[in-house]
Amino acid sequence: MKGFFSDSQIKKTTTTGSARCVKCGLYKTCLSPRMEPTGEGRKKILFVAEAPGEKEDKRNKQLIGDAGQLLRKVLRKEGIDLDIDCRKINSTNCRPPKNREPSDDEIAFCRPNVFKEIESFKPHIIILMGKAAIKSVIGSFWKKDLGTVTSWRGWTIPDRSLNAWICPTFHPSYIQRNGGEEHVSHLIFCQDIKKFLKFIDKPLPKFHDESKDVEIIVSEKGANLYLKDVFRQRPDWISFDYETTGLKPHAQGHEIVTCAICDGKRTGAFLAHYQSVQDSLIRILRNKMIRKSAHNLKFEQSWTKEIYGCDVEGWLWDSQIAAHILENRELITSLKFQTYVNFGVADYDSHIKPYLEGVEKNNANSFNRIHELSKTELLTYNGLDSIYGYKLTEKQMEQLGKSSLEFMEMIADPSFFIRRPGK
Numbered sequence: 001m002k003g004f005f006s007d008s009q010i011k012k013t014t015t016t017g018s019a020r021c022v023k024c025g026l027y028k029t030c031l032s033p034r035m036e037p038t039g040e041g042r043k044k045i046l047f048v049a050e051a052p053g054e055k056e057d058k059r060n061k062q063l064i065g066d067a068g069q070l071l072r073k074v075l076r077k078e079g080i081d082l083d084i085d086c087r088k089i090n091s092t093n094c095r096p097p098k099n100r101e102p103s104d105d106e107i108a109f110c111r112p113n114v115f116k117e118i119e120s121f122k123p124h125i126i127i128l129m130g131k132a133a134i135k136s137v138i139g140s141f142w143k144k145d146l147g148t149v150t151s152w153r154g155w156t157i158p159d160r161s162l163n164a165w166i167c168p169t170f171h172p173s174y175i176q177r178n179g180g181e182e183h184v185s186h187l188i189f190c191q192d193i194k195k196f197l198k199f200i201d202k203p204l205p206k207f208h209d210e211s212k213d214v215e216i217i218v219s220e221k222g223a224n225l226y227l228k229d230v231f232r233q234r235p236d237w238i239s240f241d242y243e244t245t246g247l248k249p250h251a252q253g254h255e256i257v258t259c260a261i262c263d264g265k266r267t268g269a270f271l272a273h274y275q276s277v278q279d280s281l282i283r284i285l286r287n288k289m290i291r292k293s294a295h296n297l298k299f300e301q302s303w304t305k306e307i308y309g310c311d312v313e314g315w316l317w318d319s320q321i322a323a324h325i326l327e328n329r330e331l332i333t334s335l336k337f338q339t340y341v342n343f344g345v346a347d348y349d350s351h352i353k354p355y356l357e358g359v360e361k362n363n364a365n366s367f368n369r370i371h372e373l374s375k376t377e378l379l380t381y382n383g384l385d386s387i388y389g390y391k392l393t394e395k396q397m398e399q400l401g402k403s404s405l406e407f408m409e410m411i412a413d414p415s416f417f418i419r420r421p422g423k
Contacts, residue, residue, distance in 0.1 A: 024109040026094035026102075032060035033094050037117050041087035043080070043200055046123035046164075047071075048114060048133040049090045050171055051102050057095040062088035067172035070181075071129075074190055078197050089117050091136035107135050115140070118162060125199055126164050128152075130171025137166065142340070143350040147331040149174075154192050158204045160344040165204065167196040207344065214260070214383030215268045218375055220277060223270035227261075227280035230290075235263035237291035237316050238284075239390035242272075242303055243370060243382045246358055249306035251365040256307050258379055260386035264394070269383035271375070282308050291316035293393045295335040295385070317408050319389055322396040325404075339388045342395060352381045 027033035035052055038061055047063070055065035063071060063082065072082050082088065092102035092110045102110075114136050118126065128134050131149050139146055141161065146152075152168040159166045169192040175185045217223045230238070243258045259281060260269035272278060284290055285304060294300045297318040304312050323333040331337070340346045355373050358366030370378065397404070 020109040020112070024094070024106050026092065026096060026106060029097050030095040031057045035060060035062065035090065035093045037087055037089040037121075038062055039082065039087040040084050041121060041123070043085040044122070044124035045080075045086040045197075045200070046118065046121060046126045047082070047086055047088045047129060048126060048137060049088065049129050050132040050173070051090050051092040051099075052095040053099055053173075054095070062090060067176060070172040070175065070186075074193050077190075078194060080197060087117070087121055087123065089114055091132040102132050104135065107132055107139075111136050111140055118164070123164050125196060126159075126162065126166050127193075127196055128166065128168040130174060133171070134168050137162075138168070138346070141346045143347050144336065145331070151329055151331045151337075153188070154195070155341040156196065156199055157341050158207075158344040159346070160207055161346065163204065165196070165199045165202075167192070167199070169193065169196070204344075210345075210384055210387050211348075211380050213267050213387060214380050215266065216376060216379045216383070217268055217270035218379070220271075220274040223268075223272075223274065223277045224280050226268040226270060227277065227284060230261060230263065230268075231280070231284055231287070233263070234289060235265075237293055237393075238263045239293045239319075239386050239393055240300065241294065241382060241385040241389060242300055243356070243378060244303055245367050245370055246365060248364045249303045251367070254307070254365075254367070256303055257370055258382045260379070260382040262383075262386040262390040264390055267383050267387050267390075269379040269386070271379075278308060282310060285312045286310055288314040290314060293317035293319060293389065295338075295389045295392070296320040316405075317393050317397070319392045319396060322393070322400065322404075322408065326396065326399060335385060335388060335392070338392050342392060343388065345388070348384055349381060352377065 021027050021034065030052070032052065035056070049063060052062065053065040053067070056062055056068070062068070068082075075082055080086070091114060092106050093113055096102050096106070126137065128137055134146060134149065134152055138152070149168065149170060153170060155168060157166040170185055170189050172189070175181075175183060175189055178185055180186065215226070217226055238261050240259060240261045242256050244256050245254045256272045258269060259272045260267065261284075270277065272281065285292070285308070291314045292312055293316050295318070297312075297315060301312050304310060319338070320333050320335070323338050332341075336349060339348075352373065355369045358364070358368050360366035400408075
């Protein structure tokens with residue numbers, strides 16, 4: 001490791017720039033090729049925009065055209081000078097012909113320049129304006145579908161790898177294309193910028209490697225001792241998570257392979273195929289005094305019902321439903337997305353995910369390749385799911401307040417999903 005970058009990231013940022021530029025070719029068609037970052041950056045804010053426009057290309061300076069003027073006006077209202085208080089760079093440092101959007105390849109070729117600036121400047125806040133900027137920075141380590149700007153804008157992400165608040169929003173040019181300051185996107189953009197600037201003096205949370213908190217339990221005796229201890233301690237609530245042989249449990253031969261339980265103090269991940277372990281686990285699941293939380297509880301509920309022949313009693317919270325209540329947008333309710341935007345962990349599952357996908361793509365009851373994973377890899381991943389589920393539930397409870405508990409308990413009750421009016 002070097003600073004807060006991984007060795008692979010350092011390698012990317014030190015690759016010979018001329019070779020990338022030759023492959024890209026944009027430098028041949030613009031007036032100001034390989035535009036350097038500008039701005040004094042006194043408040044440690046880095047703006048990442050899309051690409052130079054016509055005015056920027058003529059004067060060799062970022063964000064001086066119409067879109068840049070809109071941004072400067074918004075910042076002045078908040079007491080921020082773009083040139084004095086901030087640094088500026090584009091996801092693509094050469095102007096594309098006719099101001100077209102930069103391609104994914106062009107963004108990738110120029111990405112090392114962006115990361116080199118982050119490494120040298122060490123910003124406290126990185127404001128990503130528009131799709132290209134999000135692709136450049138978040139797209140370098142987010143292994144899933146990035147979705148749209150709408151999914152990302154407004155979040156203040158405590159990114160652990162970059163040691164900075166990552167703050168995506170619209171690009172000002174998008175606002176102009178949609179009617180300028182009269183369009184609702186302008187109001188949202190102003191709200192985003194105002195929110196981001198509140199983090200100038202806010203330190204990043206102190207995180208540690210949660211994988212070290214996972215107790216990996218492979219023996220039958222160890223799992224039973226752990227479960228008996230959970231039952232004896234009677235925690236107020238637990239977050240639990242299954243890893244299974246498929247998405248749905250109804251085909252013959254499906255099984256719950258591992259289970260992880262986090263109570264906020266201790267996290268255990270254990271093999272669930274032992275009959276005695278299943279008996280100990282069922283005793284906890286059926287105890288209403290030990291409240292339960294899960295991310296998409298219908299999954300754990302259906303597998304418990306099908307495989308163990310009982311319901312989970314004492315449901316308290318579904319962190320997926322709560323994520324939807326807090327932010328009613330598309331593609332933001334998955335545990336992996338919520339873990340990144342809330343806790344700054346962008347990827348802890350890409351090496352696991354292929355083994356958890358069904359072999360038959362169009363069959364929800366298809367078996368996956370979970371048994372090809374090593375026990376340590378699988379149990380660590382399972383444990384992390386339960387830890388992040390617990391942390392997310394804690395945060396959501398604080399955000400939604402105590403008044404939300406009764407409502408969440410109602411919709412967390414599995415029978416809620418089959419009720420009918422008047423029944």
